Amino acid sequence: MQSFSRTIGIDYSGAETANSSLKGLRVYLAEGDETPTEVPPPPSPKKYWTRRGIAEWLVERLAEDIPTVVGIDHGFSFPLRYFEVHGLEPDWAGFLDDFQKHWPTDADHTYVDFVRNGSVGNGAAREGSSRWRRLTEERSPGAKSVFHFDVQGSVAKSTHAGIPWLRFIRQALGDLVHFWPFDGWEIPAGKSAILEVYPKLWSATFPIQGRTADQQDAYSIAAWLSQAAAADSLSTALRPSLTASEAAVAQVEGWILGVPAELTSVKSRAPKRRGSPVITSGQKTTAKGYVNKNGQEVLRGTDIPGNDHNQVVYVLKCQSCGNRYGANGSDIWQRRCPACGDGAAGLAF
Numbered sequence: 001m002q003s004f005s006r007t008i009g010i011d012y013s014g015a016e017t018a019n020s021s022l023k024g025l026r027v028y029l030a031e032g033d034e035t036p037t038e039v040p041p042p043p044s045p046k047k048y049w050t051r052r053g054i055a056e057w058l059v060e061r062l063a064e065d066i067p068t069v070v071g072i073d074h075g076f077s078f079p080l081r082y083f084e085v086h087g088l089e090p091d092w093a094g095f096l097d098d099f100q101k102h103w104p105t106d107a108d109h110t111y112v113d114f115v116r117n118g119s120v121g122n123g124a125a126r127e128g129s130s131r132w133r134r135l136t137e138e139r140s141p142g143a144k145s146v147f148h149f150d151v152q153g154s155v156a157k158s159t160h161a162g163i164p165w166l167r168f169i170r171q172a173l174g175d176l177v178h179f180w181p182f183d184g185w186e187i188p189a190g191k192s193a194i195l196e197v198y199p200k201l202w203s204a205t206f207p208i209q210g211r212t213a214d215q216q217d218a219y220s221i222a223a224w225l226s227q228a229a230a231a232d233s234l235s236t237a238l239r240p241s242l243t244a245s246e247a248a249v250a251q252v253e254g255w256i257l258g259v260p261a262e263l264t265s266v267k268s269r270a271p272k273r274r275g276s277p278v279i280t281s282g283q284k285t286t287a288k289g290y291v292n293k294n295g296q297e298v299l300r301g302t303d304i305p306g307n308d309h310n311q312v313v314y315v316l317k318c319q320s321c322g323n324r325y326g327a328n329g330s331d332i333w334q335r336r337c338p339a340c341g342d343g344a345a346g347l348a349f
Contacts, residue, residue: 009221021046036222071197075159106164
């Protein structure tokens with residue numbers, strides 16, 4: 001297992017532009033098993049970090065010959081449904097280029113809302129629904145969709161502002177840094193890594209000691225990573241017990257470090273599986289043989305009208321229990337089995 005000599009935690013709150021000094025941008029760093037300390041921005045008239053400043057600072061740190069693990073608090077990718085709707089290959093590197101082209105939030109004087117309202121870029125051609133959730137978000141109680149804007153606790157703006165900077169770092173460092181899990185679930189020895197994290201998983205376990213909420217989040221990321229690396233529990237977190245098809249989806253959608261492979265809540269709506277469904281990425285969701293992330297397979301289409309606008313009924317089969325039922329074509333990507341997966345009732349066919 002890769003060992004790290006340095007850990008960095010970054011809270012990525014706030015919006016505004018790439019060069020805006022934001023109180024919600026906080027960076028903590030721990031050397032070895034030392035207590036994390038806050039890293040101030042480089043001397044300038046600006047009191048707080050900017051997104052550009054953090055990206056450039058990370059490039060400098062990760063270029064050093066010190067194996068470093070970095071946890072950043074925003075979404076690194078989008079749900080598989082986004083790739084399907086917009087006709088994108090299930091490839092994260094290609095996604096980064098396509099996203100930055102349509103959402104150039106790393107440009108000067110560019111707010112996320114400027115792209116949303118059409119003043120800059122072409123965000124209208126690359127929108128998503130707040131109902132779309134990544135597999136890791138479905139498994140993480142409280143995690144919001146990367147498309148859920150303008151609500152308390154939203155990560156949509158920070159995600160849309162931060163993704164182009166992941167591309168910037170990747171282009172600047174190439175193979176020197178491993179983006180987990182997109183570059184693989186195993187991090188090669190001697191290489192630094194950047195991970196998506198959700199500080200709410202850990203922040204309550206560390207005394208606040210006068211830190212603000214943003215400082216506490218960044219501190220808890222660095223502290224947890226440091227302690228986990230020393231105790232070798234980080235290796236376990238880096239290998240969530242996903243099925244082969246789930247792991248394939250997560251290498252496109254990303255995974256939040258520390259999120260369990262299965263929900264433990266008794267209210268979980270996760271399907272009960274007897275086997276591992278084989279997901280068919282990059283295929284139309286209505287195509288015969290398509291299997292969604294919940295193991296629901298398309299058997300055939302019909303000419304029977306569905307109950308959604310301009311939809312017809314498709315016949316699906318649950319790969320776990322064999323149950324067959326009807327569904328609107330627009331619902332196939334997210335359907336769960338009505339018999340064993342606590343899904344909505346099927347349509348008659």
